[in-house]
Structure formats: structure tokens, C-alpha cells
Amino acid sequence: MDMNQLMQTFLAESRDLLEDMERHLLEAERGEPSPDAVNAIFRAAHTIKGSGGLFDLPQLVGFTHVVESVLDLVRDEALSLSSELIGLLLVCCDHIHALVETAADPSHADPVALAAEAEPLLAQLQTYLQRSGSGVTAAAAAQGAPEKQSGYWRITLKLFADALRFGNSPLKLIRNLRSLGSVESINTDISQLPAFDDLDPEANYLGFQILLRSDADRAAIEEVFEFVREDCELEIVSVPAPSDAAELLTAELAASPAPAKPLAAVPSAAPAPGRAAPDAAARSADARSIRVDADKLDRMIDLVGELIIAVSSTSANAQRTGDAQLLESASILAGLVEDVRESALQLRMVKIGGTFSRFQRVVHDVARELGKDIALVVAGEDTELDKSVVEKIGDPLTHLVRNAMDHGIEPADVRVARGKPARGTVGLNAYHDSGSIVIQITDDGGGLNRDRILAKALERGLIEPGRQLSDRDVFAMIFEPGFSTAEKVTNLSGRGVGMDVVKRNITALRGTVEIDSAAGVGTTISVRLPLTLAIINGFQVGVGKSVFVVPLDVVEECVEFTPDYASDYIDLRGSVLPYVRLRELFALGGKTPARESIVVIRQGAQRFGLVVDTLLGEWQTVIKPLSKVFAQVKGISGSSILGSGDVALILDVPSLIQQLHPNQDALAA
Incomplete structure (x- = not known):
């Protein structure tokens, strides 16, 4: 693997670790932090620092080392993880993220600006270090200054019983220590060695105490054990330089022998208090996963x-x-x-849960900026969709969530006066429906003001006076460019910029967005997206010489069509079914056959029929994007190449629904 590949791995892992840090910090703010959560936060910072050292990133290593020092005090219960400290650590996460992104693209790096950004953060971290009596100096650590030590280090290493199974070798660790200085002595702790008949050849039963003479600092020594930290107990202590340090170490080891009991009764070495060892099954599962570009x-x-x-x-x-x-x-x-x-x-x-988890930070920061108490409730995190869709939906969802917090959730005093809890709630939910994924953004705020939206639409000439519109049609006006009913402009919204971009981005993903709102109760925005943008199961239909593809997931049934030229709907087993002829919709020539079929389409609560000449059956369909010339054609989302070499057009069902029935409530089953 070349250095570029290693760097890409480092960047990907660092971003994941920062997400984990942020998630655990936000969870800690909502309740009493568990030792596991604190350990996870510490390990994330420690791993980023260690990996950054491999790529010679002094700013990243220095800053993260200070953060790690504060977290180590929290882990040792010398500091409490207060709300103020959590807020500071979240901002530190942002700065570390900026340093990581600088490593990704050094050409756009501004070391002076980054140093200026780090300075106040380091000053605040230093106050916590001084408050706890720690000897770490934040400014010195940020510059990578080594800690002054005596030159002798006592290293106590106890690999867990299953450590060898993960490729960890004590001999390799000792060789790496020798690159830092002189290994004066090694004492082996065999007190956990079981009887010969109970020996497992793949298990580790030994512990080691190593005396190292080195001018290296603690951080450099810790780097040697970077990849075994989760599989061992490790203690690194600076000791005085005695006349016979080796004898001192031997005496200490002999003075405190471990109880001689078979390790068979103890599956693995017990972790230090407050520093729980990771679950072996979880590590085994991680070992079965690989990163793929x-x-x-x-x-x-x-x-x-x-x-x-x-x-x-x-x-x-x-x-x-x-x-x-x-x-x-x-x-x-x-x-x-x-x-x-x-x-x-x-x-x-x-899983969309990875995207949803990022909104905990968005809600945390925006709520503080607005001075509101808002909680985020997430459901459907295990719902899956194509990675390419996930990558493109983040920005629209962010805007919708921020908009709900700014315009939807009322101030606490207003909520209490209306008989609501002082804390507002924003919800994110995802579920599969008819071959699509539906993402819902909800709030329990004041709801949309129908009359104000209607008045604004009339003022801007978007609708004709006297026209009757459903609630859904009125609410859809907020997606018009420049449309806003906000009484005041804030840093977050109110300029009418953004909602039209949200809809445009969702439409570009072959998706739709709908709004339901009740005054005083709240608002629900439903975003419907295809599960994948690449390959679908399609149902082919023919009209004349043309072939069209309907996504199979929205096809409910096919029945023989008995035309009634006096209406645009049929009675299908007692239900009214609106329909449209594809021949007329796309102005196709040719003679209408004596027998036609109707394909019944259902998407969500909406149901209608497509009248076609022939039913060609189910086929796997590779979606090819339309060229820019045809990108604006209504009712078509893409094309596909048939086995004969001909081209079939893929029908855009949501677009057809909007095009044929502007009042979509008429299509409700």
C-alpha cells in the first residue's frame, strides 16, 4: 500500500472517529456519561493523535495531545464532564476536523489562521489542566514539546488472553522499543500460566515489566503500543535513575507477586478501573470488515x-x-x-442512521444559537438506501431541520402559554415504502400559517385570486424561489433562500417532497427518494413502437381496459381509479389497438392507472441518465437499453402524479 492509500485510510478513519467523539459527547450532555463512553472519546482522540504522527502533522498531533490530556483527566475522574467542558470539546472536535481536512488538501491550508483558531481553545483547555493540577502545559504540548523525564521508563504490559489471535506480538513491541533507546531489562510475569493440560496454544498468559532507558517522551513510547491499546493493559511510568535500575525493577516485581491461579478461570486480564476492555466479539466483527473505495x-x-x-x-x-x-x-x-x-x-x-446521527450536533448548536430548548428524536436509523443518495441528501435535510427549529418551534414561554412542554421536539424518521425511502422531518411547533402563505402567494402573483387550493398545494408555495413569510430575518433563515434549492436538489434525485401541517400542532415534511440511482426491477409496457419502463415496486396490478370515453376514470372493483393514456400524454402516433391494458400504479396513498397497448413483463433495468437536452422533459426520469438495442424510457411516477393531478388529494385511495 503506497503513502497516498495510507493517507486516504487515515482521513476516512479520522472522520469516523470524530463522528464517534461528537456522538458520545452529545450523549454525555443528555445524561450521566458512562465509563465506556468516556473511554471511547479518549480512544478516538488518542488514535487520531497517533495516526497523525505517522504522517508528520505537528499541528494535529500537538492540539489533539492537549485534548487527550484533558480527556485522560476525565477518564481518571480528576475532572467532571460538565456541560461547559462538553461544549469546549465539541468545538475542539471541529478544529481537529479542520486540521484533518487540511491534511487532505494541503494546498488550501492556512497554518496562521488555524493557529489563531487554536489559541483560544488551548487557553481554555489549559484552565482545565491547571484546575486539576496536571503538569501538562497546553501551549508546549500544542507545539509538540516533549515532557522532561528522567530517561528511565517502567512499562507494565499485560496482553489480554485473545491478543495473539489478532496478530499482536510481544517480540515485535520490544524490538520497536529498542528503536527508542536501550531495553535495560525484561521480567516476565508467569503467575497466570495454567497447568500444561489446560494450555491453549493460541492464548496469551504472560505479562511483562520492561525497563527502558530512553530520551523519548511518553507520547513517543505510547506510539509503539498504538495498535495494541485495545488488547492490553498498559502502564508507562517515569522512574528515577537508580544506580542499579534493573535490580530495583526486579525487587519491585518480587515484592508484589500476582496470585498464582490458573488463567483458565480468568478468560482475559481484567481492565483497569474505569477503562473497560473492548468486547472481543466486537473486535472480531471489525476484523471481518474492510474499507472499499x-x-x-x-x-x-x-x-x-x-x-x-x-x-x-x-x-x-x-x-x-x-x-x-x-x-x-x-x-x-x-x-x-x-x-x-x-x-x-x-x-x-x-444505513441512514449515520446521516441522522450528525443532526444531533446540528440541533445542539442551532438550539443554543436560537436560545431554545429543543430535543432531536430519531427513528428508522436502520433503514438502508444507496450511498450515492445518502451523500446528496445531507444538505437538503440540514436546511429542513434548521428551518423547522427556527420557524417551527416556538420560544419556551410561548409553548408553555399554549399548554405545551417548554422543550420542543424535532423528529427524523425513515422507512421503506413502495420501492422508495421516505424521510420525514417533523416538529411539534406552531405549524404553517395557511392564510399568511396564501396572502403572500397572491401578493407575488403566484396564484389567481379566487382559485381554490388544497392545504398541500398552499404549503407547497414555500418551495417557490424567494418565498418567505418570516416576520424577521435571522442568521439561519427568513430571506426566502434555500427551500427552492432543497426542492431542486430532491427533484434531481428523482424524489418528491410534500408538507402536512396543522396550526398549533406542528409540521411534517416527507421526502420520498428512490432506493438506488443505478439499477431497478422494471415493468415494461408498449405503446405503438415505443417501450416504457415503470418501476416494478409501484405496480399494483394489471387489468384489461374497458374504455369509457365519457370520463377519465374507471370503476375498479368499487373504487374510483383515475387514469391517463400514455399515447395521448406523449403524443404518440399509430392506431389504438382493439384491446388495451391498464397498469395500476400506487405510490404511498396515491393510486392511478396508465393505459398502454401491450404488457411486456418484468425486466432488470439499467438506468441511464438523460442528456441535458432532455433533462427537463416531464414524466421521464431516465432511459435504458433493451436487449434488442432499442432505447426504452423510464417513467417518472412522482412527476406524472404532479403533472396530471395538481390537486393530489384527488388520487388518495
Whole structure:
């Protein structure tokens, strides 16, 4: 692996660790922090510092070392994790993130600005270090100044019983220590060695006490054990320089022998108080996971798409020849490709919980800025969708959440006067529905003011006077460019900039956004997105010589169509079903056949029919984006290449619903 690959791994892991730090800090602010949470925060800072040292990033190492020193005091219960300290550590996380991003793109780095940003943070950290009586100097540590020590270090190392299974070697650690100085002596603790018949050849039963003579500082020695910290108990102590240090160490070891009991009764060494050892099963699970570059996954999905097109062509040729063996082989191949497609797409599916967790910090910061008490409630974190969709939905969701906090949630005194809890609630929820993912942003605020929105729309000429609109149509006006009913402009919103961009970004993902609101109760914004932007199961229909694809997940049933030219709906088993003819919608030529079919489409609570000439069946469909010339065509979301080499157009069902029935309530089942 070259240095560039190592750097990319470092950047990805550092970003993940910072997210973990932030999450644990926010959880600690909401309740009493657990020792596990404090350890996790400390380990994240420690790992970032250690890894930064490998890439010669002195600013990152120095600043993170100071943060780590404060966290170490918290871990030892010398400092309490107060709300003020949590707020400071969150800002420190932001600064560490900036330092990490600087490492990602050094050409845009501004060391002077970063140093100026770090200075007040270091000063605040120093007050906590001084308050606890710590000898660490923040400014010196930030510059990477070594701690002055005697030159002798006593290192007590106890690898856990399963440490060897993870490739940890005591001999390698000792060799690395020798690169820092002279290993004066090594004493082996064999008190946990079981009887011969009880020995597990893959388990570790030994402990070590090492006397190291070195001018290196504590941080440099800790780096030697960077990759075994979670698999051992480690103590590094600076000791005086005696005339015979080796004898002193031997005497200390002999003076405090460990109880001689078989290790078979103790599966692993007990962790130090307050510093719980990580679960072995969790580490084993991590060992089975690997990081894969997203570009490689994209390339694989592209190749699977081409494979599907090739299989479709093979199947079409087999049907033309009528050869039974060829047809059977084509069928088997199609089934295998379907399995490959499902597996490939699953590799790109990620849980939306990772995106949702970032909003804890957004809500925390915005609530403080607004002076409101707001809690975030999250549900559906395990709901999965394509990574490419996750990457593009973050900004729209952020704007919607901030908008709900600013405009939706009332001040505490207003809420209490209305009989509500003083603390407001913003919710994020996700679930699958009809082959899509629905993300809901809710708040228990005052709701949208229908009359004010309507008056503003009339003032701007967006609607004609006297026109009757449903609540949903009125609320949709807030997505018009420059539209705002805010009584005052804030740093967060009120200028009418953003909601139109939100809708445009969601539409670009082939998604839709709807608003439901009740005065005094709250607002729910529902964002519906496709699970994937690459490959879908499609249902092909024919109109004349043209072929269209409907996403299979929204197809409810197909029935024979009996035309009634006096209306634009049919009676389907006692239910009214509106319909549209694709021939008329897209102005296709050709003669209407004697027998037509209607494809019943359902998306959410909306239901309608598409009248087509022929039903061509289910096919795997590779989505090809439309060129810029056709990107604005209503009702079409993409194209696909058929096995015959012809092009089929993929119908955009949400767009059809909006285009054909502006008052969508008419489509409710």
C-alpha cells in the first residue's frame, strides 16, 4: 500500500472517529456519561493523535495531545464532564476536523489562521489542566514539546488472553522499543500460566515489566503500543535513575507477586478501573470488515449494468432462435445475473442512521444559537438506501431541520402559554415504502400559517385570486424561489433562500417532497427518494413502437381496459381509479389497438392507472441518465437499453402524479 492509500485510510478513519467523539459527547450532555463512553472519546482522540504522527502533522498531533490530556483527566475522574467542558470539546472536535481536512488538501491550508483558531481553545483547555493540577502545559504540548523525564521508563504490559489471535506480538513491541533507546531489562510475569493440560496454544498468559532507558517522551513510547491499546493493559511510568535500575525493577516485581491461579478461570486480564476492555466479539466483527473505495463500487455497478444489458440481448436472441437449450442457458444466466445485481447493490446500501446521527450536533448548536430548548428524536436509523443518495441528501435535510427549529418551534414561554412542554421536539424518521425511502422531518411547533402563505402567494402573483387550493398545494408555495413569510430575518433563515434549492436538489434525485401541517400542532415534511440511482426491477409496457419502463415496486396490478370515453376514470372493483393514456400524454402516433391494458400504479396513498397497448413483463433495468437536452422533459426520469438495442424510457411516477393531478388529494385511495 503506497503513502497516498495510507493517507486516504487515515482521513476516512479520522472522520469516523470524530463522528464517534461528537456522538458520545452529545450523549454525555443528555445524561450521566458512562465509563465506556468516556473511554471511547479518549480512544478516538488518542488514535487520531497517533495516526497523525505517522504522517508528520505537528499541528494535529500537538492540539489533539492537549485534548487527550484533558480527556485522560476525565477518564481518571480528576475532572467532571460538565456541560461547559462538553461544549469546549465539541468545538475542539471541529478544529481537529479542520486540521484533518487540511491534511487532505494541503494546498488550501492556512497554518496562521488555524493557529489563531487554536489559541483560544488551548487557553481554555489549559484552565482545565491547571484546575486539576496536571503538569501538562497546553501551549508546549500544542507545539509538540516533549515532557522532561528522567530517561528511565517502567512499562507494565499485560496482553489480554485473545491478543495473539489478532496478530499482536510481544517480540515485535520490544524490538520497536529498542528503536527508542536501550531495553535495560525484561521480567516476565508467569503467575497466570495454567497447568500444561489446560494450555491453549493460541492464548496469551504472560505479562511483562520492561525497563527502558530512553530520551523519548511518553507520547513517543505510547506510539509503539498504538495498535495494541485495545488488547492490553498498559502502564508507562517515569522512574528515577537508580544506580542499579534493573535490580530495583526486579525487587519491585518480587515484592508484589500476582496470585498464582490458573488463567483458565480468568478468560482475559481484567481492565483497569474505569477503562473497560473492548468486547472481543466486537473486535472480531471489525476484523471481518474492510474499507472499499466508493469509486471501485461505482465501477462494479457500471459493469453489472453492462452485464444485464448483455444478458437481455442474449435472452432476446435465444427467443428468436427458439433453441430450447439456449433458452434454458439464457434463463439460468439471467437468474445468476439477478443474484449478482442484488449483491452488488447491497454493497452500496448504507444505513441512514449515520446521516441522522450528525443532526444531533446540528440541533445542539442551532438550539443554543436560537436560545431554545429543543430535543432531536430519531427513528428508522436502520433503514438502508444507496450511498450515492445518502451523500446528496445531507444538505437538503440540514436546511429542513434548521428551518423547522427556527420557524417551527416556538420560544419556551410561548409553548408553555399554549399548554405545551417548554422543550420542543424535532423528529427524523425513515422507512421503506413502495420501492422508495421516505424521510420525514417533523416538529411539534406552531405549524404553517395557511392564510399568511396564501396572502403572500397572491401578493407575488403566484396564484389567481379566487382559485381554490388544497392545504398541500398552499404549503407547497414555500418551495417557490424567494418565498418567505418570516416576520424577521435571522442568521439561519427568513430571506426566502434555500427551500427552492432543497426542492431542486430532491427533484434531481428523482424524489418528491410534500408538507402536512396543522396550526398549533406542528409540521411534517416527507421526502420520498428512490432506493438506488443505478439499477431497478422494471415493468415494461408498449405503446405503438415505443417501450416504457415503470418501476416494478409501484405496480399494483394489471387489468384489461374497458374504455369509457365519457370520463377519465374507471370503476375498479368499487373504487374510483383515475387514469391517463400514455399515447395521448406523449403524443404518440399509430392506431389504438382493439384491446388495451391498464397498469395500476400506487405510490404511498396515491393510486392511478396508465393505459398502454401491450404488457411486456418484468425486466432488470439499467438506468441511464438523460442528456441535458432532455433533462427537463416531464414524466421521464431516465432511459435504458433493451436487449434488442432499442432505447426504452423510464417513467417518472412522482412527476406524472404532479403533472396530471395538481390537486393530489384527488388520487388518495
